Amino acid sequence: MASFLNFIQQVLSTPAIFVGLIAMLGLLLQRKDAQSIIKGTIKTILGFIVLNAGAGVVQDAIIPFGDLFQMAFGVHGVVPNNEAITSLGLNEFAIQTSSIFALGMCANIVIARFSKWKYIFLTGHHALYMSCLVAIILSIAGLDGWQLIVGGALLVGFVMSFFPTIMQPTMRKVTGDDSLALGHFGSGCYWLSAQIGKLFSKKGKGRSTEEVKFPQGLSFLRDNTVSIAIVMFICYIIVAGVANFASPAESAEIFGDSNWVLYSIINSITFSAGIYIVLAGVRMLIGEIVPAFKGISEKLVPNAKPALDCPILFPYAPNAVLIGFLCSFIGGIIALGILALLGQTGLAVAIILPGAVVHFFCGATAGVCGNATGGLKGCVWGSLVHGIAVTFLAAGLLPVLGSLGFANTTFSDADFTIVGIIFGNLSKVVTGNGLFAVIAVVFALPIVYNYTLGRKKQTN
Numbered sequence: 001m002a003s004f005l006n007f008i009q010q011v012l013s014t015p016a017i018f019v020g021l022i023a024m025l026g027l028l029l030q031r032k033d034a035q036s037i038i039k040g041t042i043k044t045i046l047g048f049i050v051l052n053a054g055a056g057v058v059q060d061a062i063i064p065f066g067d068l069f070q071m072a073f074g075v076h077g078v079v080p081n082n083e084a085i086t087s088l089g090l091n092e093f094a095i096q097t098s099s100i101f102a103l104g105m106c107a108n109i110v111i112a113r114f115s116k117w118k119y120i121f122l123t124g125h126h127a128l129y130m131s132c133l134v135a136i137i138l139s140i141a142g143l144d145g146w147q148l149i150v151g152g153a154l155l156v157g158f159v160m161s162f163f164p165t166i167m168q169p170t171m172r173k174v175t176g177d178d179s180l181a182l183g184h185f186g187s188g189c190y191w192l193s194a195q196i197g198k199l200f201s202k203k204g205k206g207r208s209t210e211e212v213k214f215p216q217g218l219s220f221l222r223d224n225t226v227s228i229a230i231v232m233f234i235c236y237i238i239v240a241g242v243a244n245f246a247s248p249a250e251s252a253e254i255f256g257d258s259n260w261v262l263y264s265i266i267n268s269i270t271f272s273a274g275i276y277i278v279l280a281g282v283r284m285l286i287g288e289i290v291p292a293f294k295g296i297s298e299k300l301v302p303n304a305k306p307a308l309d310c311p312i313l314f315p316y317a318p319n320a321v322l323i324g325f326l327c328s329f330i331g332g333i334i335a336l337g338i339l340a341l342l343g344q345t346g347l348a349v350a351i352i353l354p355g356a357v358v359h360f361f362c363g364a365t366a367g368v369c370g371n372a373t374g375g376l377k378g379c380v381w382g383s384l385v386h387g388i389a390v391t392f393l394a395a396g397l398l399p400v401l402g403s404l405g406f407a408n409t410t411f412s413d414a415d416f417t418i419v420g421i422i423f424g425n426l427s428k429v430v431t432g433n434g435l436f437a438v439i440a441v442v443f444a445l446p447i448v449y450n451y452t453l454g455r456k457k458q459t460n
Contacts, residue, residue, distance in 0.1 A: 006098065016052065018124040020045035022296070022306070023288060029295030040292050047285030051311055054277030059357055061271035064254050065236060066356035071250050072242035077351030080358060080394040080412030085401070086132045088409065093135040100152035101131040107157020107443065112301045115446035119307045120296070121160035123183040126309075130185060131156050133416050136401065141427030141435050151436045154443040155423070161446065163187035163415055164307040170194040173372040174316050179290050183307025185415035186362040189386045193366035196385055197378025209319040209371045209379050225272050228322050233268035235326070240264045279315050286312060310365040317368045324367015324383035329359040331387020339395060350398045352391045358412040359387055393417035400424035
């Protein structure tokens with residue numbers, strides 16, 4: 001039984017396979033011929049693999065940037081990382097996480113089928129991370145056995161439906177239609193970025209990041225791959241140069257046999273290449289998953305929409321991707337300074353260092369959302385606030401996780417920290433059966449609303 005559960009977990013937590021199976025189900029429900037089913041399934045999996053390959057290239061190029069930044073400026077603290085904290089949590093809560101994960105997927109489908117929240121969350125690895133977080137939080141609250149698993153599944157199913165719902169108005173602005181949803185647990189701050197963008201949209205949304213005009217002599221910067229590489233080179237050469245001067249021995253371990261200037265050139269261009277691969281994977285994935293999903297929306301869950309990972313937004317505003325990353329990273333530095341000052345006053349605060357991965361993927365997405373509602377100014381200010389917010393949220397979650405011995409790491413993306421802070425602190429007041437009842441009520445709310453107030457409103 002344990003090996004079967006492990007197999008199911010691996011299938012559901014492998015995004016390419018999971019989304020490929022969803023595409024296959026959609027094509028089967030449409031009664032497509034065997035050739036179309038095989039082609040659509042393989043191309044969907046291929047699109048996700050290309051997307052993940054590009055994301056891997058980006059991470060390999062951006063992680064050293066964060067390490068060099070710490071060396072250059074001598075800062076020490078906690079770098080939030082979803083993968084690190086999940087791996088620690090699975091050591092103690094593997095069975096609970098797997099069970100919550102599988103049942104949470106089912107709970108998401110139940111909400112999509114019987115409420116107005118018609119979103120099927122397809123970002124499997126994020127659902128796994130959320131399941132691990134919920135298992136940790138509910139165990140702190142005293143839940144165990146079937147209550148922990150069922151209560152955790154209901155909570156995970158709820159958040160898998162709730163966050164795509166609050167993001168859908170912004171998604172319509174970004175994509176121009178209503179066929180896609182966002183399935184990424186950074187949505188709380190993406191929504192915040194979009195609201196900040198609205199402050200700069202007096203008449204229309206203002207000048208978009210994609211409408212920035214370059215002088216004739218700099219027209220080559222209109223090519224996004226070139227402009228991204230150049231901007232990243234400027235950032236890299238500054239940070240690497242300072243790190244090479246301030247910590248020559250430690251930075252040499254990162255540079256290896258390469259000169260620090262050459263290392264900066266290669267990594268900045270590699271970063272741009274990774275973005276190019278991500279965009280290619282996104283285009284292929286969307287081209288396959290949207291038509292295939294019609295079968296699910298017509299047969300299984302009427303009007304359902306696929307909620308996909310955050311890079312699906314990158315092709316809609318490539319300039320906003322780069323601006324969002326840089327501004328979010330700056331926001332993280334500002335928040336780091338504030339936390340350090342608070343620490344000097346005697347307050348017990350955690351020092352959260354800016355993680356390059358969260359500020360790129362989440363900051364870039366926040367930039368796209370801010371641009372959709374407020375143009376260039378919305379992108380800049382929305383992603384800057386995003387960087388500050390995710391840093392303070394990560395600091396707020398750390399004490400909750402610390403009670404179980406996870407004091408040296410924490411989750412990075414906004415929704416993990418929001419859910420953890422809310423239910424972690426709620427567990428101090430309501431525990432055991434009481435907390436289970438609260439979660440059950442929260443899960444039932446969108447369904448009850450649909451069959452009572454929602455239908456009454458439609459009738460009126």
